[in-house]
Amino acid sequence: MYxxxxxxxxxxxxxxxxxxxxxxxxxxxxxxxGAIDAIIVPGKNKMFNFSRGGDLVIPxxxxxxxxxxxxxxxxxxxxxx
Numbered sequence: 001m002y003x004x005x006x007x008x009x010x011x012x013x014x015x016x017x018x019x020x021x022x023x024x025x026x027x028x029x030x031x032x033x034g035a036i037d038a039i040i041v042p043g044k045n046k047m048f049n050f051s052r053g054g055d056l057v058i059p060x061x062x063x064x065x066x067x068x069x070x071x072x073x074x075x076x077x078x079x080x081x
Contacts (some may be wrong), residue, residue, distance in 0.1 A: 002066065004029065004036065012056075014040050015064060016076045021056060022073065028057065036060055037070065 004027045012021040021041050028038040041056040056072050065072040 006040060007036070007066070007071070009068070011070045012039065012058065013070055013072055014075055021058075021073070025055075039063070042073055064067065 005049050007024050007027060010024050012024060013019070014021055022044075023041065024039045025042050026040040027036050028040065029035070038057050038059050041058065043054050043056065049072045058075060060074050063071060064074050
């Protein structure tokens, strides 16, 4: 299991199209289960911590591998995010 702090600032790369999606800025946590439900990557228009676009919320099930510096996910960005 991973701690939220360990996931922050890791780069997220999509296996479906080999795109860099950005860096993890936050996580969604289920307090009842005590588990991470999703990771959040800021939208492209986020500047100076003011969100102008929608953030990418990537469900935990879509994460395929977590490395030291990157997180590999498999999502269809047009349909799922």
